[in-house]
Amino acid sequence: MAQEGMAGGSLERHCPTYIYKVVLLGSTAVGKSSLAYRYVKNDFQESLPTVGCSFFTKIIRMESATVKLEIWDTAGQEKYHSVCHLYYRGAHAALLVYDITNKETLGRAKLWLRELEKEFLHDEIVIALVGNKTDLAEEREVPAEEGEEFARSRSLLFTETSAKSNHQVKDVFMAVALQLLQREAEKAPAPRRGQHVDLGASRARTGCCHV
């Protein structure tokens, strides 16, 4: 459980820490590892094939809370498909990644969505559809509107990114974190008159910090 230390000063403000599991799902070579790598290490490498699953963490400090994202990067190759459900079990959020230069990968992302819908109740998991590789605009096969329209029809977050040129990578993880926090706030019990209530903890494990 994440724990923040005490900072000096007489004014203490309760600041919870939320720990969320975020899984990256999608076909092989759509750029899942590259997105995680760009977000966590702010770097891009041409070759990062995933064997099974790799793991990254990222801490986001916000005014009302600290969010620790545990990012599970799953391998997209078919041979790993049968074990993938083990990785997304217990996830709070999923990024369904496709490659905008390969229409088939959007179809695969839709199949992942079906799998997630079997595993999770509707509001149990935050899902973002992510069209990656916008730097390859000339090779685009999936119009942005198509991804956007599909995401809207299924109430998913939607962003197009480029791990290579660092386009909207931070934004997509931030949007997920904000939606997770918003859900915490919605689930928290209504405050009694005069009572101060911070964002409540439910499914997410929480730690606590005082600043």
Ligand SMILES: Nc1nc2c(ncn2[C@@H]2O[C@H](COP(=O)(O)OP(=O)(O)OP(=O)(O)O)[C@@H](O)[C@H]2O)c(=O)[nH]1
């Ligand atoms: N042009 C461009 N290439 C990218 C981008 N993101 C990833 N790539 C390249 O696409 C290839 C696959 O990227 P990975 O990050 O390994 O893809 P993955 O989805 O993790 O693949 P698996 O581990 O096989 O599931 C690599 O050659 C990357 O350099 C991007 O935004 N733009």
